[in-house]
Amino acid sequence: MSVQRVVKPTTRKGKRVLEGREAEVIEGPKQALIFHGRRGSDTIRSLLKDIYSLKKPDAKLLSRKNDITVFENYAPLEDLCRKHETPLFVMGSHSKKRPDNLVIGRMYNYSLLDMVELGIDAFESLHDFVGSKIVIGTKPCLIFNGPVWEENDNFRHLKSIFIDLFNREHVDGIRLQGLEHTLSFTATPDGKVLLRSYKVLLKKSGCRTPRIELDEMGPRIDFSFRRSKLSSEDLMKEACKKHKVLKVTKKKNVSRDGLGSLHGRIHVGKQNIQSIQTRKMKGLKKTTDERKSEKLRKRPFIIEANSESVNNKRIRVE
Amino acid sequence: MDVVSNIVEKSLRDAEKSITVHKHLDLQYDLGTLLAVDTNSLDLKSLRDNRNEYLLNLSRDNVQLLLNKIWELPTQQIDETLVVKLPPAKFVLPRARPVPKPKPLTKWEQFAKLKGIKKTKKAKLSWDEQLNKWVPLYGYKRAAAERERDWVLEVPATADPMEDQFLRKKTGRVEKVAKNELQRLRNIAKARNIKIPRVGVTHPDVSSSKDLQTSITVARSATASLGKFQDKLPKEKEARGVNELVPGSNRKRKLPAVSNEQERDHNLQIIDSVLSKRPKINIEKAMARQIHSKPVEQSEENSRSKPNTHGKRKNLKQKGKKPASNNNKVQKKGKKGGGRKRR
Numbered sequence: 001m002s003v004q005r006v007v008k009p010t011t012r013k014g015k016r017v018l019e020g021r022e023a024e025v026i027e028g029p030k031q032a033l034i035f036h037g038r039r040g041s042d043t044i045r046s047l048l049k050d051i052y053s054l055k056k057p058d059a060k061l062l063s064r065k066n067d068i069t070v071f072e073n074y075a076p077l078e079d080l081c082r083k084h085e086t087p088l089f090v091m092g093s094h095s096k097k098r099p100d101n102l103v104i105g106r107m108y109n110y111s112l113l114d115m116v117e118l119g120i121d122a123f124e125s126l127h128d129f130v131g132s133k134i135v136i137g138t139k140p141c142l143i144f145n146g147p148v149w150e151e152n153d154n155f156r157h158l159k160s161i162f163i164d165l166f167n168r169e170h171v172d173g174i175r176l177q178g179l180e181h182t183l184s185f186t187a188t189p190d191g192k193v194l195l196r197s198y199k200v201l202l203k204k205s206g207c208r209t210p211r212i213e214l215d216e217m218g219p220r221i222d223f224s225f226r227r228s229k230l231s232s233e234d235l236m237k238e239a240c241k242k243h244k245v246l247k248v249t250k251k252k253n254v255s256r257d258g259l260g261s262l263h264g265r266i267h268v269g270k271q272n273i274q275s276i277q278t279r280k281m282k283g284l285k286k287t288t289d290e291r292k293s294e295k296l297r298k299r300p301f302i303i304e305a306n307s308e309s310v311n312n313k314r315i316r317v318e
Numbered sequence: 319m320d321v322v323s324n325i326v327e328k329s330l331r332d333a334e335k336s337i338t339v340h341k342h343l344d345l346q347y348d349l350g351t352l353l354a355v356d357t358n359s360l361d362l363k364s365l366r367d368n369r370n371e372y373l374l375n376l377s378r379d380n381v382q383l384l385l386n387k388i389w390e391l392p393t394q395q396i397d398e399t400l401v402v403k404l405p406p407a408k409f410v411l412p413r414a415r416p417v418p419k420p421k422p423l424t425k426w427e428q429f430a431k432l433k434g435i436k437k438t439k440k441a442k443l444s445w446d447e448q449l450n451k452w453v454p455l456y457g458y459k460r461a462a463a464e465r466e467r468d469w470v471l472e473v474p475a476t477a478d479p480m481e482d483q484f485l486r487k488k489t490g491r492v493e494k495v496a497k498n499e500l501q502r503l504r505n506i507a508k509a510r511n512i513k514i515p516r517v518g519v520t521h522p523d524v525s526s527s528k529d530l531q532t533s534i535t536v537a538r539s540a541t542a543s544l545g546k547f548q549d550k551l552p553k554e555k556e557a558r559g560v561n562e563l564v565p566g567s568n569r570k571r572k573l574p575a576v577s578n579e580q581e582r583d584h585n586l587q588i589i590d591s592v593l594s595k596r597p598k599i600n601i602e603k604a605m606a607r608q609i610h611s612k613p614v615e616q617s618e619e620n621s622r623s624k625p626n627t628h629g630k631r632k633n634l635k636q637k638g639k640k641p642a643s644n645n646n647k648v649q650k651k652g653k654k655g656g657g658r659k660r661r
Contacts, residue, residue, distance in 0.1 A: 143377050
């Protein structure tokens with residue numbers, strides 16, 4: 001054929017892959033890419049593994065080193081995330097200047113949105129804690145302690161990143177017994193972030209709501225805040241846009257009462273009952289007298305105007 | 319004694335079991351994301367001394383508060399388990415990809431929508447009367463069936479008797495496919511807002527009346543006088559958007575002669591604008607220098623009285639118009655007067 005074709009998927013599978021890459025109205029859980037930088041220490045390596053096991057079905061752990069320094073040049077990072085289709089990334093690195101370094105960030109439309117760099121002061125792995133662990137894919141309760149989370153711009157972004165990383169997909173309903181994992185983030189005034197992970201134990205309390213007990217499950221990480229690259233407000237606003245379908249529009253004249261029943265007020269236009277066509281029946285037919293009187297009723301105006309002449313006419317007719 | 323110790327023990331046990339937690343400030347909850355934010359200030363002493371125990375207790379209290387809220391939500395029994403219905407999430411997280419835009423309609427889809435044409439599904443097999451068998455809609459079996467059925471072709475009365483009807487059918491099909499491909503590309507170009515090069519004069523079967531108009535307009539200009547003396551039909555309109563194809567259409571018309579007075583005014587205006595130019599002052603830099611050079615004086619003024627400093631600031635804002643003192647002579651960036659921007 002003379003005309004050159006625009007790239008079109010040749011196989012059904014390829015078509016499905018391309019369709020899967022298209023933007024969706026409601027997005028699923030964000031996938032995370034977990035990888036090393038140029039060099040990694042033992043701490044970093046086991047930390048990345050632990051983060052992977054916390055995030056598990058929605059994460060990819062890369063085992064090789066990557067020559068990426070995100071704060072100097074983030075273009076290779078964007079390529080890597082585009083390749084793996086992951087909007088979240090966790091990069092661990094270790095250098096003399098910044099030992100045990102962790103960079104957590106996220107992407108919007110395959111380009112960097114924001115990222116923060118955290119140093120690791122203390123770390124105890126998931127395996128260092130005895131006791132039972134949680135099932136893969138459990139949605140955790142996220143607890144943020146300390147006033148710093150609301151005061152500082154860096155920490156506000158960090159909070160959002162942590163929620164994005166650990167909050168799984170939105171669910172309409174959740175099994176009460178399935179609330180078994182808690183991640184607690186504590187920000188101290190001196191710029192440290194303490195991450196603790198607990199298993200939730202539901203104990204009897206004598207009433208319907210159970211008494212909560214926590215059992216530390218690991219990992220236990222003490223972060224210190226290092227560098228950050230925050231998004232501009234415009235970009236964040238753009239990224240937080242909702243689809244028109246998901247926006248709740250208020251319906252007019254519809255309300256619900258205390259019992260939950262729906263009330264609506266509707267407007268019905270004026271009905272013209274006089275000229276409406278009803279069923280035709282012999283019994284409903286007008287007699288000749290009725291028709292005559294109606295005819296007269298229709299012209300009262302003329303009759304009043306020159307009543308005398310009409311009377312005269314009548315007399316004449318009679 | 320025994321009674322008292324019993325009571326004390328019981329109250330202790332109750333405290334252990336209790337589900338109530340007291341906080342100075344209420345937590346912020348987002349039950350949709352199972353999130354609780356505690357903005358109460360931390361107890362720094364116990365955080366320093368026995369950090370892990372303190373964090374455990376703090377988290378326990380907050381989880382208790384969060385789960386108390388969740389247990390209040392309406393529940394549902396599904397397969398012997400209690401499922402609680404969560405409200406929609408309040409905490410706004412950025413999307414991974416932009417919001418999808420609706421796909422632009424193709425030209426045919428637009429037309430079909432306008433006319434209310436609905437797509438009807440065709441059956442995959444249809445009964446062929448001639449061959450007495452089921453023939454598929456497409457595929458190699460369809461092609462084979464067609465070859466079998468059309469082993470001989472009728473020559474239409476209007477056609478050239480020597481023309482090969484088989485070849486004609488074949489080329490017709492190829493042309494149809496090419497046309498379809500062209501239309502597909504055109505739709506893609508239109509959806510992505512790309513300008514595509516002109517195709518030129520196409521086959522009369524494919525081209526529209528607009529194409530015809532274009533070719534007439536272009537052809538008419540192909541005379542020595544660029545079509546100036548060519549005849550036109552009574553209600554004929556020139557094709558638009560063909561400037562690049564019609565020679566001389568881009569040539570500017572001569573401007574009408576300007577009166578002496580107008581010309582003089584115009585020239586004076588230019589001279590005015592040149593002469594009224596004043597040196598540009600970087601207001602921020604000037605302010606910084608001003609503040610830097612007189613820090614002591616300002617602080618003294620501040621300490622003296624507040625309203626006075628206010629007045630000073632106001633003066634600074636009105637720069638140019640009424641300098642409060644010689645030191646405050648700073649000019650506004652967007653000055654008035656019709657000077658051209660200096661480059």
